[in-house]
Amino acid sequence: MKIASQHAWKDKDYTPRHDWPGDTLVQWGGSGVVLGKNPYTTAFFEAFPDKDVTAAGGFIRGEGKTIAEAEDDAFARFKKETSCNHLWGREHYTNSGQLCRHCRAFRCNEVKPIVKLGSWRKPVEWYETCLMEIDNKYSRVLRLRAKFFGVTQRPDAPSPSA
Incomplete structure (x- = not known):
């Protein structure tokens, strides 16, 4: 000791x-x-x-x-x-911490932290694609998010060649 x-x-x-x-x-x-x-x-x-x-x-x-x-x-x-025969889980930790589900022991640095990438990196949801055409303060960010994930137009919009 x-x-x-x-x-x-x-x-x-x-x-x-x-x-x-x-x-x-x-x-x-x-x-x-x-x-x-x-x-x-x-x-x-x-x-x-x-x-x-x-x-x-x-x-x-x-x-x-x-x-x-x-x-x-x-x-x-x-x-x-x-x-204890430990059973580890993240529970509410998003860093590298874990708790044993049996004895509540804590350990750190055994798993990689969950990285929060920011709202602009959140994938575009299907219902957001119809908002891309509206001109408001959120539409530019939405169009950038869509472009980042490869969405160039709404799925139900007519193609430019039509």
């Missing part, structure tokens, strides 16, 4: 109670802020195990009234993750 360097001066009176394996980096705090719809302050304990220790590697965070309770919470999560 490696203890984060800031604990030479911050929360230095605490010593981890559990035997974290290998080169697991650990850090803690007596009053961390959790942001969200209802922000709150809590004691926390964070561990960053190597991939050779858990299939996920990554990050484990425990919370509690005291740092000791937070470490107990984090170690329980660690034990749960190391005994």
Whole structure:
């Protein structure tokens, strides 16, 4: 176990109670802020195990009234993750993050991020082709989008040679 360097001066009176394996980096705090719809302050304990220790590697965070309770919470999560037969899925992540569907472990950098290309690269829908003839502020962008995807005229429009 490696203890984060800031604990030479911050929360230095605490010593981890559990035997974290290998080169697991650990850090803690007596009053961390959790942001969200209802922000709150809590004691926390964070561990960053190597991939050779858990299939996920990554990050484990425990919370509690005291740092000791937070470490107990984090170690329980660690034990749960190391005994899980992981089934990974993106869920709501569009970056390279994934969650295990069984134990809720998190891992990152295993899949490529989903790239949002911008609205002008969105393929033209069939109902938009009839709007290409109308002259308004959206028609130029629509015609550019259509040209980008190889649509040069409406499917039901008469051909220029007719």
